[in-house]
Amino acid sequence: MARQLKWQLGTVVEIRKETPTVKSLILDLPEWTTHLAGQHVDVRLTAEDGYQAQRSYSIASAPEDKYLMLTVEHIKEGEVSPYLTEVLRVGDQVELRGPIGGYFVWKAGDAQDDGSPLLLVAGGSGIAPLMAMIRHRANSDKKVPTRLLYSSRSYEEVIYREELDRLAANDSSLSTFHTLTRRQPQNWTGYARRIDRAMLVEAGWRSAEKPLAYTCGPTALVETVANLLLELGYEPERIKTERFGPTGG
Amino acid sequence: MAENFISPGFKGRARVIENNLKERIPPGQYETKEFPVLSAGPTPRSSLERWDFSISGEINEKLKWTWDEFLKLPHETVTVDIHCVTKWSKLGTVWTGVSVDTLLEGVDLDAQPAVGYLIAFCDGGYTTNLPLADVRSRKAWIAYEYDGRLLAPEHGGPARLLVPHLYFWKSAKWVRGFKLVTENRQGFWESAGYHNYGDPWKEQRYAGD
Numbered sequence: 001m002a003r004q005l006k007w008q009l010g011t012v013v014e015i016r017k018e019t020p021t022v023k024s025l026i027l028d029l030p031e032w033t034t035h036l037a038g039q040h041v042d043v044r045l046t047a048e049d050g051y052q053a054q055r056s057y058s059i060a061s062a063p064e065d066k067y068l069m070l071t072v073e074h075i076k077e078g079e080v081s082p083y084l085t086e087v088l089r090v091g092d093q094v095e096l097r098g099p100i101g102g103y104f105v106w107k108a109g110d111a112q113d114d115g116s117p118l119l120l121v122a123g124g125s126g127i128a129p130l131m132a133m134i135r136h137r138a139n140s141d142k143k144v145p146t147r148l149l150y151s152s153r154s155y156e157e158v159i160y161r162e163e164l165d166r167l168a169a170n171d172s173s174l175s176t177f178h179t180l181t182r183r184q185p186q187n188w189t190g191y192a193r194r195i196d197r198a199m200l201v202e203a204g205w206r207s208a209e210k211p212l213a214y215t216c217g218p219t220a221l222v223e224t225v226a227n228l229l230l231e232l233g234y235e236p237e238r239i240k241t242e243r244f245g246p247t248g249g
Numbered sequence: 250m251a252e253n254f255i256s257p258g259f260k261g262r263a264r265v266i267e268n269n270l271k272e273r274i275p276p277g278q279y280e281t282k283e284f285p286v287l288s289a290g291p292t293p294r295s296s297l298e299r300w301d302f303s304i305s306g307e308i309n310e311k312l313k314w315t316w317d318e319f320l321k322l323p324h325e326t327v328t329v330d331i332h333c334v335t336k337w338s339k340l341g342t343v344w345t346g347v348s349v350d351t352l353l354e355g356v357d358l359d360a361q362p363a364v365g366y367l368i369a370f371c372d373g374g375y376t377t378n379l380p381l382a383d384v385r386s387r388k389a390w391i392a393y394e395y396d397g398r399l400l401a402p403e404h405g406g407p408a409r410l411l412v413p414h415l416y417f418w419k420s421a422k423w424v425r426g427f428k429l430v431t432e433n434r435q436g437f438w439e440s441a442g443y444h445n446y447g448d449p450w451k452e453q454r455y456a457g458d
Contacts, residue, residue, distance in 0.1 A: 004457035009254060042454075044277075045256040053261055054277045054336050079262050079279065087258045095254050100455060102441030103289050219286045223403060226291035237374065239291050 005097045006031070007044060012092050013067060018159045022125055023085045024060065024071045027094065034063045037132035038105035038214070038242075041070065041098030045080055055080040058128040058216070058242070059099065060160075062135035071159060073125040104242045106133045106214065108140035112238075116210040118146040119203075121195065121225045123217025126244055127159050130216055134174070138167055148176045149203040151195050151221060154183040177203040195221060197228050207233030216242040273330050274338050275449035281337040286403045289437070293372035293423050295407055302352075302391065302408070306428035308364055310356045316407065320393075322347045327390065329413035331420070332449040344411055346392030349384040356429065366433045369410050372423040377436035378445070379412065379419060381429065388414060391424060416447035416454070 010027035018024055040058045061069035074085040088094060107113065118137075120130040127150060137143060152158045158178060168176045179191030179199065191199055205211035213234055215225045222243045229239050262279075274280060297316045304312040314322070326345045332338045358364065358381070367384065370376050383389065392411040393400055400406035405422030412419045418438045439445050444453040452458060 005455050045259045045261070046254060047259050047261045048255055051261045052277065053279060056335055083256070083259050092257060093254070094256065100442060103437075219403075223286070223292065230291050236291050236293070241288060241290055243286050243288070 005100065007095050007097045008032075009093045009095055010068065012088055012090050012094065015088070015090055018071060019157045021074045021085075021157070022071060022159055023074075024069050025084060025088065025094070026061075027068045027070065027096075029068055029096075032068060033099070035059050035068075035099035035132075036102075036105040036107055037063060037136040038129045039099035039101045039132075040129070041068075041096045041100065043070070043080060043084070044095045044097075045083055046095070053079050056100070058132070060128040060131045060135075062132060062139055064136065064139045071125060071128040071131070104129065104214065104216070104240050106136070106212075108137055108144070109142060112212060113144055114210075115144060116212060117205045118144050119205055119211050119213040119229075120146065120148045121150075121200075121213065121215040121217075121221075122148065123151045123195075123221035124153070124157070124244075125159065126215075126217030126221070126242070128216075129242060130214060131160055133214065134164070134167060137174075138171070143171065143173050145173045146175070147203055147205065148174075149179070149195065149199065150176065151179045151181060151217070153181055155180055155185045155188070175203075195225060195228075197231070200225070200228050200232060204229070204232065207235075210235070211238065213239045214242075215239070217244060219243045270340065273340055275332055276452050277454075278332055278336055278338040278449065281339055283337075284339060284404065285333070285335070285337055287333065287335060288373075288403075288422060289375070290373060292402050294402060295372050295423060295425075297407060300407055301425070303426035304352060304356060304429065305426070306364070306367070306430050308356055308361055308429045312352070312355050319347065319391075319408070323351055325390070326394075327411075329411070331413050331417050333417040334443065334447070334449075334454050338449075343396050344390065344392040345394035345397075346390040346408065346411065348387055349389040349391065350387060352391065352427075353385065363431045364429045366430050367427045368430060368434060368436060369421040369424050369427055371421050371425055375421055375423070375437050377410075377419050377421045378434055378439055379415070380433070380446075383415065384410075384412060388412065414448075416444075416449050418443065419447055 010029045014026035016024040040056045044054045057070045060071040072084045075081045300316045330340045389412045393408040410421045410424045
């Protein structure tokens with residue numbers, strides 16, 4: 001029988017405000033075993049009367065990083081995310097277990113990283129597991145050509161914006177494409193609409209290059225992207241999806 | 250460790266509702282009124298002309314129904330609670346479909362007692378494994394309607410397995426048949442770190458739970 005994933009306590013060493021509604025928690029976990037980029041953890045909160053709530057959060061840090069990063073969007077009607085983004089302070093502890101999930105993962109140099117290009121498509125906080133892949137890729141020697149298409153509502157809501165700009169500026173084989181669906185700053189040169197077929201043709205790879213695609217975000221976005229990639233000739237088993245349902249996490 | 254940890258300042262949702270539903274919501278789950286979609290890859294589109302449902306494997310029989318034949322089988326409408334390993338539970342969901350008991354009528358299971366498991370296989374390549382006992386005695390259905398309408402593709406249409414007493418990844422979407430086998434071989438999520446059986450009341454989420 002497999003070893004059980006044990007609950008453990010992480011200490012918050014830093015809280016980073018990413019956007020008006022998103023924070024990253026940087027956690028020190030003394031008993032952590034290395035994760036794969038794309039995996040998630042379960043977070044468990046316990047009230048004084050014993051009441052508990054659990055939710056899953058994608059890991060945003062690279063496996064090589066010293067600390068674990070969880071990037072959490074504050075959901076207004078949510079139960080766990082308001083606690084993680086508004087109540088938790090540096091030095092506080094939070095209970096979690098993981099890493100979890102063996103499919104929506106990417107590892108530099110493994111069988112699926114066969115030199116064919118990588119397409120990452122994110123919506124909103126769905127960038128988190130893809131950021132783990134981008135960070136992991138930045139740490140590895142062989143860098144497979146990678147394109148990120150990232151849909152956000154507005155410029156202020158682009159998570160990891162500066163880090164993405166910096167990584168792309170220093171790496172000719174990494175390109176990032178942004179679309180801002182609701183509001184755009186003046187002189188915005190990126191896309192300004194929901195992800196569509198034309199955008200995936202421009203930002204994606206030709207199917208003949210046998211791309212490997214990961215998409216994560218709200219259900220509607222992921223459904224659209226996965227269907228369009230199929231239409232564009234991507235192989236179904238090379239399109240991996242992770243959906244964030246509107247469930248008030 | 251961490252058994253008695255209290256999250257400082259965490260109050261949680263009002264317990265009034267929670268207490269009423271307590272006996273219907275397994276540990277670590279919360280109720281949602283939505284119907285979230287979770288799948289590992291693109292939604293397959295099955296043409297109904299080419300759709301069939303088959304039962305085969307390490308058995309003497311080989312059964313197959315076309316879509317039209319399947320719709321003519323005795324069907325029933327059931328109201329059940331469903332529990333997804335990603336923590337949401339949805340109560341009182343209404344499904345129409347064919348009981349797996351009905352499908353297994355054509356297999357002489359008494360004569361083949363070593364056949365104790367099944368692998369459900371699906372369009373898109375998904376598989377999941379189940380003990381045969383967990384799909385018999387009106388515990389499982391092949392559902393093709395949800396809430397009075399044909400099942401939408403993103404929720405598993407044209408037809409999905411429905412095994413409400415286990416975590417919902419066992420209720421395979423886009424199901425096309427069963428392979429009845431003597432050995433409990435792991436399916437898709439089961440070989441990716443998830444629990445082999447998946448009882449939500451025992452919180453069997455991941456391997457080792």
